[in-house]
Amino acid sequence: MDIELSLRSRQILEAIVEDYIATAEPVGSSAVARRHALTLSSATVRNVMANLEEMGLLTSPHTSAGRIPTEKAYRLYVDSLVALRQVSREEKRQIISHCRKVGVGLSGILKETSRTLSQLSNYMGIVIAPSFTADVFRHIEFIRIGQRKILAILVSSKGALQNRLIETDDDYGSEELIRMGNYLNEKMQGLTINQVREQILEEMASEKAQYDKLLARALKISEQAVRAEGEEIFIEGQARILDQPEFSDAGRMKEIYQAFEQKGLLVQLLSRCMKADGVQIYIGTETSLSQSAGVSLITSRFVTSSNTVGMLGVIGPTRMGYSSVIPIVDYTARMVSKLLSEV
Amino acid sequence: MDIELSLRSRQILEAIVEDYIATAEPVGSSAVARRHALTLSSATVRNVMANLEEMGLLTSPHTSAGRIPTEKAYRLYVDSLVALRQVSREEKRQIISHCRKVGVGLSGILKETSRTLSQLSNYMGIVIAPSFTADVFRHIEFIRIGQRKILAILVSSKGALQNRLIETDDDYGSEELIRMGNYLNEKMQGLTINQVREQILEEMASEKAQYDKLLARALKISEQAVRAEGEEIFIEGQARILDQPEFSDAGRMKEIYQAFEQKGLLVQLLSRCMKADGVQIYIGTETSLSQSAGVSLITSRFVTSSNTVGMLGVIGPTRMGYSSVIPIVDYTARMVSKLLSEV
């Protein structure tokens, strides 16, 4: 690795990164020498900067401009970030008060959270609702609550509940529903809810279902009960990104927005984040969002009372205020977890 | 009114509007004379254009550029649009096939619709889910479906149904729930669902509820049952608007996005549209979205099987291809209505 950096080199790199984060402009040797109280002349700094460039940590847009940190530099910077700015009291207050503004149901809370993240960070806030379908299936129950209306209650092994109201084409009797439940409970033990659904779809296509009308009816309802709801994603503060000078031209912006419209991409990216605990940071191409867009992503998991896992975070330019955003994301995730487990 | 226009003036105005819609550039007198097969010299056209400018139908960005239609001109143009381009077979096919892609539930369909609108029009598609709370309350019923779980079924006078699952802090008995239902059904007759909610909130605050614990319990659940779900809005194709040359600079774009983020504004605007039947068109400041943003809105209502009303449409620049978008919106609204009433 490239941790082969002298103390001084690291300090200078840090100074450059921070300067660039603050100003969005290439930073020159004399600027570093001045700002950075270390009594060094610009010439010395220049030498060091030349080294750093050789190591792939800096680039210059052209000969007579200052230098810009590369992704590698951000990575190094973030990894060595020791002094994380604490979440200020005011910010804590805001996060908590926003959390309290319990919207309507889970979606409401999460949307509000997304907005809070955006407001505090000044970048985009993003929240993904806890997904249920990756959990292991434990139990399902169908309740007839009216003509052609069935309530399905699905329980995962982690104890998470999901209720779904199903409207059917024809009527199902209570006993039939109980039988259906028993059938599934017996047969699907140990599979994840996703797998259960696949299994059902398979059976629906099988020969047996063609002839056994009763079975076909049962499968039809069951499939609806375990069907995945589209992952809910809440992105707020999209306008804020326009404040960033690097996105002020239409071409780049368009790229970003388009990337977001295919939410599939995001989901894929973010499901990665769900696996690990704590705050996760993806810089530039590490996000695999769009090679050129130059966005970074800071995320963390949160959990609900039923142990399902969701994801929240902030999307901003690579040149993002990591030191302040990281603790915000961290704290918010904790608060949301707490809030959701209380309920 | 300004319908005091000679045939020729109107033809020229129309030519200018269409040219400008096509090219986004100021159109000059000679361009009109050429394009517009009418055998007129540019000089004559110039005279007419000078008149139109005086009447507030055209402006010139500067002395030696062509002229641009004002909002007033668009209005006139749209109002006098006789020859609406028909929806092509291909477009019909797309609309229908998208409709068939029934997503998960109502939200799924509407989201898909929004996307379709965006794709066909090349502007932004927008759909607002049918709102329920403006309907007149007819009947409510609470069903106990488990410990601390109650299903509320709400029926409006138009026959629309809304089911809501309520999780409570403590347990409610079946008889208590029936009594609660009867109480509300008797007392709230004739009010809209919105009013019912207000009424309940009022009673909750009243002295009586302070002392009558049973009543307080009842009101608490009832309130949840009739609470409005945040209006669901689906906006798709936000990236597309970046294709429009007039929005290529960051400032204007930001305005637009910000306007959309306060969905409240949109809802307000769009609830106006719901009142009237057929396609509605709002041009520029008529949208009251943001004075300067220069966006237009073409909308139409759709209805569900239960007679609740939703809204769909297209948002684009004032310089929008009205003649092709209007029929698309119209046709889509019809199709969605049809689809939703079949189900």
Added chain:
DNA sequence: GTTAGCACTCTAAAGTCGTGAGTGCTATTC
């Protein structure tokens, strides 16, 4: 190893200028 000095490079901003599209006015034609 550090620093001062200096020549060199290259961009961004400011100025210059010609071009051409488009206008408004007037004299002329039908």
Added chain:
DNA sequence: GAATAGCACTCACGACTTTAGAGTGCTAAC
């Protein structure tokens, strides 16, 4: 009197040049 041809005038836009200044790399001195 409406339509047109002609013409002088205006003004943004693009191409080009110039200038200023920020920043670099190198070398020689400390």
